[in-house]
Amino acid sequence: MSTVFGQVVKRREDPRFITGRGQYTDDVQLPGMLYAAILRSPHAHARIVSLDVEGAKRVPGVVAIYTGRDLAEPMGTVPTAWIPPESSLKTPPHHALAVDKVRYVGDGVAMVVADSRYAARDALDLISVQYEVLPAVVNQVEAMRDGAPVLHEEAPDNVAFHWQIGNVTDEVFNQAEVVVRHTIRQQRLVPNPMEPRASVAQYNPATGELTVWVTSQNPHIHRFILSGILGIPEHRLRVVATDVGGGFGAKIAVYPDEALVAFAAMDLGRPVKWTEDRREHFLATTHGRDHVEELELAGTRDGRIQAIRVRAYANMGAYLSTAAPGVPTILFGLIVPGPYTIPYVGVDVYGVFTNTTPTDAYRGAGRPEATYLLERMVDLYAREIRMDPVEVRRRNLIPADEFPYHTPTGLEYDSGNYHLALSRALDMADYDGFRRKQQELRAQGRHVGVGVTTYVEICGLGPSQVAGAVGFQGGLWESSTVRVHPTGKVTVFTGSSPHGQGEETTFAQIVADKLGVPVEDVEVVHGDTARISMGWGTYGSRTTPVAGSALAVALDRVLEKARRIAAHMLEVSTEDVECADGQFYAKGAPSRSVSFQDVALQAHMAWNLPQGVEPSLEAQAFYDPANFTYSFGTHICMVEVDTDTGDVRIDRYIAVDDCGRVINPMIAEGQVHGGIVQGIGQALWEGAVYDEQGQLVTGTLMDYAMPKARFFPNFETAFTETPSPHNPLGVKGIGETGTIAATPTVVNAVLDALAPFGVREIQMPLTPERVWRSIQEGGQRS
């Protein structure tokens, strides 16, 4: 077998991107195309008293204007696709355009379709809407109080769902030697992939075929749901999402917008394009996080964690987005015990409607929230019992010989060596040396700190049976088709839908490794429902473990058939054929061989195939994983805080991650880098802020602080490799680890630096002002 698996291979998708030849959705140009623009509510909560579009209709170039009342009948509502069991989930209707009432700033009110982008925007300004403004509520805890404004009559207490899991009892806490209590707010974040959302729709009334190009992480889910909203059968609906400029969770959801564009294209018989601007992204693309968490940890004086109890209030925004209810429940609650042997766990989550932009998955989706609270609590516990936080982690990490490990929340961790990743990271960081230096620097009045996170991540979503059990309204298997052409070149069709993660390269490496063909001979096709039979998309760090495994199974089928044909060509029995480096040999007679290309050609000529073997060389696999798989690792950050200004400088950042077998170290490292930056973004700078009236005051990139190049040192990364035992490649996910680990790592480092001031908590993001104030207040706030 070739050794391409595990090697650095330059990305096969890059040539088109570095020369400006990618095709993102907004790049699609069609003859006769029209442009849509959407009027969005300026109020967080209001009744629509009247809506006058006459002035707007007179703008030259305007072709059509649609309002909520126009579309309430012909269009279906936009559903949520995750219904956690026993959670009393309320699903109030979400119309594509608001009918009587708007519920957040950004709620769609009307759509203009015109012959240019500019004309469509001109017309928006001339639509006259009279609103009766209602009281709004933006905070989820306040929204649950008596007398709070009610968003939906279906949920009079604004509670969208209530979900619980765990085995903890009050008795555990009553008898504990040490109990740490704390409240944390995890702020709201805006995903901000650099490509704004966009959609282009083209309808052929003669065939009834609708093609929708859309910025999607999961085009088949888009097809499934759009088909319902539009009432168009799936076999007449093609969804294309070939080049997608990042998603980070925000392009999982099926939004009203792409359904509106598709409706207009069908109604008008002309192609229609819509592209959000960045302000619209802030207002009308799903946000992430936004939890308030009441936390309790019980432990012994000698550093054994006995229980963790969480009551979380998750802000769902004004409507339930596609995957939203699963994020603060399944993807959060189940992983709360993290990498530790915590015998008792209790998680109690309220999902709450507020007059804000709907929330949904954002890189990590639930798992960063769980990791953040756990790692903060472990550090507070360490401080309480006056033990080094690394030592506390050592005493509680699941030992390597206890896998598969069963958590009190019902998960079965497949494999891990948590102590190895920890010790490797500590060595890289020279942790003990840093602790000594910290004492010296403190004596000089300098405040450096170190934060350590040990984490485990649910990834590789997931077995479909589990998906059903946890209320996900879809399967979580993946498909792969391997088509070998007569010359031995290979096209792979994958049901996952990468959008920056590099699977056009890593999947080609899997093919090259199995079939012994050059990487250059492999083409990986994704993101088109007309070319790919079915798939569930790219999220939840599932593409490599699930779709990669589907590919491995399909390749085994190709190889099995090729071996039979080769045996026939070599005139030996199939059992006597060996395969290496793209050659099939007769066992014991290596001079007698045929190449994979020879076999491919014979398979297609079909002049002389073995009995019962069909022509061609193509195989398909539908792979449903046996279990989730669990990446893990240790991240360490060293910071220095300028106590005069509150400024935090990151001096070093060390990441040791274990995602099982690494296919391409360059790509895996790139995923870690990007994840770390997003995680640090939450820790130090990013945060969506609403005022009391529900106006998003951080509504542009001028007011929402995105991480920039100069904020960071070079990251020091390494991998340990503990294969997953249950998938054919031994792989796990790497796309979200950095985001999951980095946030608590940095916050713990800052709080470690400020320990002499007695500072116990600073609410994220740790802006200079907040850091400075916390120093002045000397930990009086907690």
Next chain:
Amino acid sequence: MEGSKCSVTLSVNGTSYTREVEARLLLVHFLRDELGLTGTHVGCDTSQCGACTVLLDRKAVKSCTVLAVQADGCEVTTIEGLGRIDKLHPLQEGFWEKHGLQCGFCTPGVIMTAAGLLDENPHPTEEEIREGLEGVICRCTGYQNIVRAIQYAADRTHQAEPEPVVEVAASAPTGAQDSLRQEGEDA
């Protein structure tokens, strides 16, 4: 609102184009919608993200903040004109070699920004590169490999001097690449 049309003549990647456009038309929409050069992207509406960066008379500018009429008479280089697939610009090579991109959306703007940076400072330190990227946002890479890519290009350009940093695609149908290079050098 829609206004009267103005005539503009721009040299884009060595080819001269004359078009009647609305005075309010942004340069980025001129490039994308009028000329079909969709390699230049729009990532925001407040000049923060830099995805739309092009070279305007050899200076890196954000084409979402320039009107097409303001660029009248100017030379524009977009990502499509920087190098071609069989003769990549050192920056394009660097981004490919060093994994300086993931989703690729910000990449054209980041590369053009880097071209402007290297033109002004052919041997930047790592710190100068990170400072020089202040006007762009990449959400995928964490910037580290972008820095490596630019260092790679700086090293390559250094070795290959005196070749100019800005190289126009040889596929441009006129001989205008020479005039761009000369004008660029004059600037």
